[in-house]
Amino acid sequence: QVQLVQSGPEVRKPGVSVKVSCRGSGYTFTTYDIHWVRQATGQGLEWMGWMNPHTGNTDYAQKFQGRVTMTSDTSINTAYLELSSLTSEDTAVYYCARAPFPSDFWGQGTLVTVSS
């Protein structure tokens, strides 16, 4: 069955970066784009962008341009989200989701806490 399994919770200080992983299984990883969505505690959902694991093509929401990098390692069926220059406003649960968006296939979420 299709599964997306994300890496565990992270704690970072302001100003540094974090990298979250999302490993796909049960399907051909390079066939489907991966989207990233985040949700601050008690807040709504925010789409961050997508990447094509086969081509490496990406499209980021303007809000995150210059701070976000989405990559993949197709040898281990894993997508990555890296967010730099973290602030407290980046404290959120980060989800990966398989295309087409929204699909039935989401990761379990990764809590990133930014605190000094």
Place this chain on the structure above:
Amino acid sequence: DIVMTQTPLSSPVTLGQPASISCRSSQSLEKGDGKTYLSWLQQRPGQPPRPLIYQISKRFPGVPDRFSGSGAGTDFTLTISRVEAEDVGVYLCTQATQFPFTFGQGTKLEI
């Protein structure tokens, strides 16, 4: 960016009774291919969103038929024909017609 506005933000409901949630987009969600990429999601605390409806009215596999979607252009509605206890949660509309994809604020359904 397309702004998605949901009403109401909170909806007390009675078990066995119908419930509906509205979603309005700031511009038409019909894409050049003739399809309208409006979906509805359900979210329970601590869980990722679960898609219920896509392209206005198509149910995802496994979604009970008491959930239905309707609408066109900029105005859309999610209807639950008879609310069950397991339906408690937050419901969100989302558009995938134009980047960046955007979401409604969410409607909290509570018994």
